[in-house]
Amino acid sequence: MNTLLSSSSIENTTIVNPQGESLGSIKxxxxxxxxxxVQYAVLDFxxxxxxxxKLFAVPLEAFTIDRTDERFVLxxxxxxxxxxxxxPVNDWPSxxxxxxxxxxxxYYGQRETYLRTRxxxxxxxx
Amino acid sequence: MNTLLSSSSIENTTIVNPQGESLGSIKxxxxxxxxxxVQYAVLDFxxxxxxxxKLFAVPLEAFTIDRTDERFVLxxxxxxxxxxxxxPVNDWPSxxxxxxxxxxxxYYGQRETYLRTRxxxxxxxx
Numbered sequence: 001m002n003t004l005l006s007s008s009s010i011e012n013t014t015i016v017n018p019q020g021e022s023l024g025s026i027k028x029x030x031x032x033x034x035x036x037x038v039q040y041a042v043l044d045f046x047x048x049x050x051x052x053x054k055l056f057a058v059p060l061e062a063f064t065i066d067r068t069d070e071r072f073v074l075x076x077x078x079x080x081x082x083x084x085x086x087x088p089v090n091d092w093p094s095x096x097x098x099x100x101x102x103x104x105x106x107y108y109g110q111r112e113t114y115l116r117t118r119x120x121x122x123x124x125x126x
Numbered sequence: 127m128n129t130l131l132s133s134s135s136i137e138n139t140t141i142v143n144p145q146g147e148s149l150g151s152i153k154x155x156x157x158x159x160x161x162x163x164v165q166y167a168v169l170d171f172x173x174x175x176x177x178x179x180k181l182f183a184v185p186l187e188a189f190t191i192d193r194t195d196e197r198f199v200l201x202x203x204x205x206x207x208x209x210x211x212x213x214p215v216n217d218w219p220s221x222x223x224x225x226x227x228x229x230x231x232x233y234y235g236q237r238e239t240y241l242r243t244r245x246x247x248x249x250x251x252x
Contacts, residue, residue: 006156007133007155033191039130060159061162093130
C-alpha cells in the first residue's frame with residue numbers, strides 16, 4: 001500500500017508538468033461509491049490554452065506525486081490537451097458512462113491499468 | 127458502472143442508520159493515489175456516544191446510498207462503534223498501514239470485498 005492522501009487535500013492540488021510549469025489544479029475526484037474507485041480526477045486548467053471553460057478528466061494513476069512540493073506531476077505535452085477528454089464547466093456528466101471512463105484511461109496510456117483494476121469490480125444495483 | 131459522486135460532495139454527507147437516525151457525517155476520504163482506490167471513509171460522529179474526539183474508519187463499500195435525501199446509510203448497530211477502528215481527531219495515521227485497512231474491512235464484514243478488489247492492485251514505489 002502506498003501513502004494515503006485525503007480527498008480534501010487532493011482537491012485544489014497544483015498540477016505541473018515535469019519541467020515544473022503549472023498546468024492547473026485538481027478540482028474534484030469522481031468516485032464510484034459502490035466500488036470505492038476513483039474513476040477520474042477533474043482538472044481545471046484555468047486560462048491555460050484559452051480553454052478555461054472546459055474541465056478535463058484524467059485518471060488518478062496518470063499522475064506522479066511530488067511530495068516535497070505537495071503537487072502532482074502530469075507528464076503530458078501541452079498540445080495533447082487540445083483534444084483530451086473533458087466536459088464544459090457547467091455541464092458535468094450526470095450519468096455514469098463506462099465508455100467515457102475507458103476513453104479517459106486510453107487517452108493517457110493507462111489501458112492496462114483500466115483493465116487490471118476493473119476485472120474484479122462488482123457492479124451493484126443501488 | 128454506478129452513478130459517480132464527486133469527492134467534494136461526499137465530504138460532509140450525513141450518515142444515518144436504516145431507521146433514519148443521524149450517526150454523524152463523512153469528514154474525508156482516504157485515497158491511495160497510485161491505485162486510485164478509496165481505502166476508507168473517515169467518519170465524524172460528533173457527540174454521538176460521547177466519542178467526539180475520535181474519528182472512525184469505514185469502508186466506502188459498507189454504505190448504501192439514499193439518493194432521494196442525499197445521504198449515506200450505514201446499517202451498523204450503535205454499540206458496534208464502541209470498539210470500531212478509528213483514531214483520535216488530532217492524530218490521523220500518517221503512514222500507510224495495510225493491516226489497519228484490512229481490519230477496517232473485516233470489522234464491517236467486507237473481507238471478501240477487500241480481497242477481491244486488492245488482488246490485482248499494483249504497488250508502485252513513489
